[in-house]
Amino acid sequence: MPKLSIRDLELKNKTVFIRVDFNVPLAPGGQEITSDKRIRASLPTIQYALDQGAGVILASHLGRPKGKSNPEMSLKPVAARLAELLKLPVKMAPDCVGPEVAKMRPKPGEALLLENLRFHPEEENNDPEFSRQLASLCDAYVNDAFGSAHRAHASTAGMTKFVPQAAAGLLMDRELEYLTKVTKNPARPCVAILGGAKVSDKIEVIENLMKLVDQLLIGGAMAYTFMKAQQQAIGKSLVEGDKVDLARDLLARAGNRLLLPADHVVVTELKAGADSRVVREIPDDRMGVDIGPETIDAYCKVIAQAKTIIWNGPMGVFEKPPFDGGTVAIAKAVAASSAVSVVGGGDSEKAVKSAGVADKISHISTGGGASLEFLAGMELPGVAALSERQPSRI
Numbered sequence: 001m002p003k004l005s006i007r008d009l010e011l012k013n014k015t016v017f018i019r020v021d022f023n024v025p026l027a028p029g030g031q032e033i034t035s036d037k038r039i040r041a042s043l044p045t046i047q048y049a050l051d052q053g054a055g056v057i058l059a060s061h062l063g064r065p066k067g068k069s070n071p072e073m074s075l076k077p078v079a080a081r082l083a084e085l086l087k088l089p090v091k092m093a094p095d096c097v098g099p100e101v102a103k104m105r106p107k108p109g110e111a112l113l114l115e116n117l118r119f120h121p122e123e124e125n126n127d128p129e130f131s132r133q134l135a136s137l138c139d140a141y142v143n144d145a146f147g148s149a150h151r152a153h154a155s156t157a158g159m160t161k162f163v164p165q166a167a168a169g170l171l172m173d174r175e176l177e178y179l180t181k182v183t184k185n186p187a188r189p190c191v192a193i194l195g196g197a198k199v200s201d202k203i204e205v206i207e208n209l210m211k212l213v214d215q216l217l218i219g220g221a222m223a224y225t226f227m228k229a230q231q232q233a234i235g236k237s238l239v240e241g242d243k244v245d246l247a248r249d250l251l252a253r254a255g256n257r258l259l260l261p262a263d264h265v266v267v268t269e270l271k272a273g274a275d276s277r278v279v280r281e282i283p284d285d286r287m288g289v290d291i292g293p294e295t296i297d298a299y300c301k302v303i304a305q306a307k308t309i310i311w312n313g314p315m316g317v318f319e320k321p322p323f324d325g326g327t328v329a330i331a332k333a334v335a336a337s338s339a340v341s342v343v344g345g346g347d348s349e350k351a352v353k354s355a356g357v358a359d360k361i362s363h364i365s366t367g368g369g370a371s372l373e374f375l376a377g378m379e380l381p382g383v384a385a386l387s388e389r390q391p392s393r394i
């Protein structure tokens, strides 16, 4: 059943609590925001609520203050930046619960930012009394923090029990729309591309996608654990010795749906300017750092045929050019395809951006861990807690 969206709510003269993701990177000292990307990502939902005539309460965590107040993880700098972006004063609350905060209830068209939710241990403990106190601040609840939806915390899950309706914000809505589109009855052929360092991080994702996709293209260091399971030479490449048996089992079950690299860019040591070469068989003294041209070609052909593409994880050590060649080529192929494409994970996002093709991807997920759990077929507590949209309203 689709989830209730902020667009379904009657917000005029209501106080709406929006759980946003303002977990921004801060320079040491906690005064300066080094990237306001997450603040910008939440603007459409905040602006929508303000335009509808709501008073808006914004709440987020920032960093890991471990349940204690810490001025270096205060959301104050975020209030200042948000005010600039919204071109509207944003009041900063001294805390996220309590009588003083309750008195600051914003009027229609006003915005109030609560202090860091994780200054209270009750947030991460999903404490019912804390949840009730948060809920008492508002008339309506909206969750726009997809990146925190895999956590059952008070502000992402617990407080929804104490509000009449819990709706998805515009960002959350878009995440759910695209992630659902590519995993439930996707247009075929459906192709998943998985890379990155470890098989162990993505076992559940591989297991789940294996049931869904027509082809699974593997790159990055995780390919070497699969190659070892096939008794192929992997030289000094990164491998997870304790996952080789599992990789063998996955290979047997996936059959010819799972493709591994046929050639590799290899080096003797991983450093800039290293002597690199392309090989089909990895020599003992070398390690694989990228997929080779033959593999790029084969993978790009599969991608060109796809109607649905799911991509998570780089094809090589893409942070160190020229070992970004495979990842960039895949980014361009995904962008050139007419398929519905969903890219997840910070590294794949960086890759599509550095390849200059981010605007040609249907959806770039904002939640690394949350999108992986979604792709693994798990129910995200922050999504499960949202109200269902009644069929009459669709």
Ligand code: AMP
Residues within 6 Å of the ligand: 195, 196, 197, 198, 201, 219, 220, 221, 222, 238, 288, 289, 290, 312, 313, 314, 315, 316, 317, 318, 319, 345, 347
């Ligand atoms: P993950 O966080 O699992 O998506 O892994 C991303 C990391 O995997 C990046 O930092 C890459 O540098 C690394 N990676 C990808 N391919 C390789 C490889 N062949 N050897 C070593 N590290 C790799």
